[in-house]
Amino acid sequence: MRAIKFHPLAAGVMLACGATFSYAQQPALEEVTVTAQKREQSLQEVPVAVTAISEDALMQSGVSDLTDVQKLSPNTTLQASRGTNSTLTAFIRGIGQQDPLWGFEPGVGIYVDDVYLARPQGAVLDILDVQRVEVLRGPQGTLYGKNTIGGAVKYVTKKMTGDPNLRVSGALGSYSQNDLKVAGSTAIADGVYLGGAIASFQRDGYGENVRTGEEQYNKDVVSARVALEFNPSDELWVRVAADQTTDKSAPKHGHRFDPGLGGEPVLDSVYDTQSNMLYDNLVETSGMSVTAEWDVSPSITLKSTTAYRQGETETAIDFDSVNRPDFDVPAYYEDDQTTQEFQLNWTGTNADLVTGLYYYSGTAAGAFDAVLGYLTNVIGVPLTQNVAGSVDTDSLSAYAHYNWSFAPDWNLSLGGRYTRDEKAADVFKANYIGLYSPTFQDKYYPEGSESMLAAVLTDYSNSDSWGQFTPHVGLDYQVNDDVMVYAGYSAGFKSGGFDMRGDASALPSTVDGYDPEVVDTYEFGVKSDLFNNRLRLNAAAFRADYQDMQVSVQQLVESGGFASAILNAGESRIQGVELEATLAVTDNLMANLALGYADTEFLEFITGGVDVSDERDLQNTPDTTAMFQLNYSLPFQSGAELVINPTISYRADTQIFETPSRLDQEAYTLVDMTATYYSPDSSWQLGLVGKNLADEEYRIAGYAFGGPFDTGFYGAPRTIALTGSYNF
Numbered sequence: 173m174r175a176i177k178f179h180p181l182a183a184g185v186m187l188a189c190g191a192t193f194s195y196a197q198q199p200a201l202e203e204v205t206v207t208a209q210k211r212e213q214s215l216q217e218v219p220v221a222v223t224a225i226s227e228d229a230l231m232q233s234g235v236s237d238l239t240d241v242q243k244l245s246p247n248t249t250l251q252a253s254r255g256t257n258s259t260l261t262a263f264i265r266g267i268g269q270q271d272p273l274w275g276f277e278p279g280v281g282i283y284v285d286d287v288y289l290a291r292p293q294g295a296v297l298d299i300l301d302v303q304r305v306e307v308l309r310g311p312q313g314t315l316y317g318k319n320t321i322g323g324a325v326k327y328v329t330k331k332m333t334g335d336p337n338l339r340v341s342g343a344l345g346s347y348s349q350n351d352l353k354v355a356g357s358t359a360i361a362d363g364v365y366l367g368g369a370i371a372s373f374q375r376d377g378y379g380e381n382v383r384t385g386e387e388q389y390n391k392d393v394v395s396a397r398v399a400l401e402f403n404p405s406d407e408l409w410v411r412v413a414a415d416q417t418t419d420k421s422a423p424k425h426g427h428r429f430d431p432g433l434g435g436e437p438v439l440d441s442v443y444d445t446q447s448n449m450l451y452d453n454l455v456e457t458s459g460m461s462v463t464a465e466w467d468v469s470p471s472i473t474l475k476s477t478t479a480y481r482q483g484e485t486e487t488a489i490d491f492d493s494v495n496r497p498d499f500d501v502p503a504y505y506e507d508d509q510t511t512q513e514f515q516l517n518w519t520g521t522n523a524d525l526v527t528g529l530y531y532y533s534g535t536a537a538g539a540f541d542a543v544l545g546y547l548t549n550v551i552g553v554p555l556t557q558n559v560a561g562s563v564d565t566d567s568l569s570a571y572a573h574y575n576w577s578f579a580p581d582w583n584l585s586l587g588g589r590y591t592r593d594e595k596a597a598d599v600f601k602a603n604y605i606g607l608y609s610p611t612f613q614d615k616y617y618p619e620g621s622e623s624m625l626a627a628v629l630t631d632y633s634n635s636d637s638w639g640q641f642t643p644h645v646g647l648d649y650q651v652n653d654d655v656m657v658y659a660g661y662s663a664g665f666k667s668g669g670f671d672m673r674g675d676a677s678a679l680p681s682t683v684d685g686y687d688p689e690v691v692d693t694y695e696f697g698v699k700s701d702l703f704n705n706r707l708r709l710n711a712a713a714f715r716a717d718y719q720d721m722q723v724s725v726q727q728l729v730e731s732g733g734f735a736s737a738i739l740n741a742g743e744s745r746i747q748g749v750e751l752e753a754t755l756a757v758t759d760n761l762m763a764n765l766a767l768g769y770a771d772t773e774f775l776e777f778i779t780g781g782v783d784v785s786d787e788r789d790l791q792n793t794p795d796t797t798a799m800f801q802l803n804y805s806l807p808f809q810s811g812a813e814l815v816i817n818p819t820i821s822y823r824a825d826t827q828i829f830e831t832p833s834r835l836d837q838e839a840y841t842l843v844d845m846t847a848t849y850y851s852p853d854s855s856w857q858l859g860l861v862g863k864n865l866a867d868e869e870y871r872i873a874g875y876a877f878g879g880p881f882d883t884g885f886y887g888a889p890r891t892i893a894l895t896g897s898y899n900f
Contacts, residue, residue, distance in 0.1 A: 199756035201701070201705050204226070209573070216700075221310060222307065223248075223766075225241065226304050230304075231848065233801070238260065238297050238327070239252055244799060246766045246799075247748060247793075252296055254875060255425070255885065257419060258295070261292070262278060263791075264279075265714065266716070266718075267322030269292065272292045273538070273724075274536035277290075279320065279321050280323050281323070282324075283316075291536065300369050308326070309323045309714075311691060312664075313664060314587030315571070321689065340900070342895070345894060349376075351373050355367075364402040364403075365402065367401070371396070375390055377389045377422065377443070379444040380444055382444050396415065412462050413460065413462075420452070423487060424885065426490075426491075427445075427883055427885070430879050442869060446493060448494070452486065454486045456483065459481035477512070477515075480511075482509075487504070492881060498545050498880070502540065504540075505537070505538035508534060508535055510533045513528055514528055539561075558602050560600045563595055567592070585645070594635065594637040595636060595667070597672075598633045599631075604623040604625055606621060606623030630677070630683075632683045656699045661694050668722075669685055671737065673726065682737070696712065696713045697713070698710065710753065717743070722738055728877050741777045743774070744773060748770035750767065751767040752767075760806065762802070773789075774788045777830075790827070790830065794823045797823055802818050814849050821842045831876075842864050842868055844863045861892070862891070863888065869886060871886055
């Protein structure tokens with residue numbers, strides 16, 4: 173019955189409130205299978221903190237893209253970055269990446285079928301032909317190709333079975349939402365399957381440019397995937413896949429907190445703008461991969477994943493959000509990556525091993541102008557700062573993860589990873605007198621006077637390399653058939669790099685780059701199925717000692733332009749608890765609860781030779797996240813079923829950057845509800861999805877350059893959509 177299909181979010185609330193149970197009905201939760209440890213296991217056997225959300229749970233929770241997943245996973249932030257629809261800001265347990273500029277590495281790894289996405293552009297993945305989403309919290313290095321210091325989000329698509337199928341689905345909703353998805357697969361020969369999916373996601377803007385009527389916060393995305401799977405023999409499986417996503421949504425400009433320099437008033441709607449930057453915004457990402465699995469013997473499997481990805485972005489950011497180039501930033505990014513992973517899985521009588529080699533080679537490049545027209549009133553002329561550069565990265569690593577059942581009910585896990593990263597950077601920064609540099613003038617200011625080079629601030633090439641061993645050790649004990657407890661230690665590592673915005677004239681040390689950061693994480697947890705499988709209660713307590721954290725700092729300076737630095741800030745400590753539970757109250761009612769608490773503190777934050785740790789806190793990490801959800805199924809005699817799913821999610825006060833600012837968001841609560849009707853033969857579904865039903869106004873990102881250049885970006889207002897699908 174769909175109402176009691178499990179997704180691992182939790183509800184021990186009924187138990188905590190003293191609920192009593194009658195075992196006459198004997199409802200029970202179903203087992204959840206995950207691949208968090210690179211092999212199929214029951215979620216309850218995996219001694220790590222992981223949230224797994226099935227296809228049914230994604231639909232019944234109204235999840236449309238990865239940003240909705242943050243509601244369902246404790247201590248997790250997954251949001252669209254400032255000024256964009258499709259660039260992802262991801263934090264898990266206080267560790268992530270705020271700055272989407274090229275050259276920086278994300279602290280949270282995004283994987284699509286074991287292929288690592290190195291750049292946040294295009295990483296706000298829409299839900300398309302997905303089997304489940306897994307969120308792994310804590311460092312991931314001894315089991316995963318690319319080392320990620322904060323955690324990983326796995327997007328797992330469906331394997332083909334050979335049975336011909338075609339599914340058409342769509343949505344019509346608020347702000348002229350008009351989505352259409354088509355997915356299907358079929359056998360084209362004995363053991364050879366062809367499948368694919370294509371989707372269009374369209375929506376008018378939540379706001380507009382009040383000068384022109386152009387849209388703000390709209391959506392215009394087309395995405396497609398195709399795959400060929402075949403089994404040359406019973407022991408060998410191969411998948412060849414390709415995908416492409418194009419996002420043509422309009423540029424997204426922030427909401428000013430203060431009047432503009434020309435006295436422009438603060439607009440009533442936080443989604444509106446008065447921007448002069450009416451230019452095309454384009455994000456294109458594509459890739460292809462070849463995955464092969466060979467069962468060498470009943471106990472040994474070899475796996476190879478080869479992938480290539482590329483992306484291009486053109487964007488326009490208006491920091492002043494008025495009809496003048498007071499502070500305008502046109503930009504473009506481009507990147508490509510090639511990855512190769514070889515993996516060996518061995519399973520013995522009382523032990524198993526995952527080991528592999530991983531190679532990553534990629535280039536990230538880009539350029540932007542900081543068009544500072546407001547300086548005409550300060551220094552007498554407009555000034556433009558142009559920044560351009562590229563970073564080539566080569567990473568080679570070896571990892572192993574060994575599990576040994578050394579005694580009945582006891583299991584020891586030992587892991588290790590050695591990573592060697594090499595980076596070569598070219599960085600250029602210059603001041604131009606005038607509006608726009610030669611890089612962008614033809615497109616953005618074709619009829620203006622040519623700008624004149626005033627000073628080259630940065631122009632260097634440099635390279636560096638870093639190596640690090642990161643271990644893992646864990647112990648788990650099966651107390652009985654229903655309860656497992658575990659403890660573990662894992663280290664994480666993120667290599668250093670070079671600041672693409674660095675000003676060598678003001679900070680000569682920028683040419684030397686910045687250092688790696690490391691984290692030591694300790695975790696204690698319990699996985700339990702109680703009351704005859706009616707209550708699934710999983711909990712974890714953790715502590716992370718975070719050293720040399722890489723912090724990006726930019727600010728305007730009175731003499732003109734802006735200053736930038738990447739600081740290895742010092743030390744911080746993150747500790748907290750997480751609870752996920754699911755309770756089958758009856759055969760038809762299930763309750764879910766997810767709670768996260770994170771106590772974050774900078775122990776040392778050195779800037780300008782001064783420790784300002786008592787004035788800083790970790791960004792994008794509210795101390796409390798919570799979600800409570802009911803899932804009620806109403807069956808009909810015809811065999812049809814109606815599933816009603818109300819959800820309340822809460823996020824405590826959130827600091828957008830390490831330094832407190834007016835951008836910081838106070839605590840807020842979102843109320844969502846879905847109702848899904850399944851036909852008697854399950855061939856079609858019809859749903860009603862309501863999000864942010866209380867129409868809460870909440871800020872998710874922003875820029876803090878002071879006064880009229882303080883701008884915020886906001887989450888979606890109340891939306892309602894009618895969804896449907898038909899299986900042919």
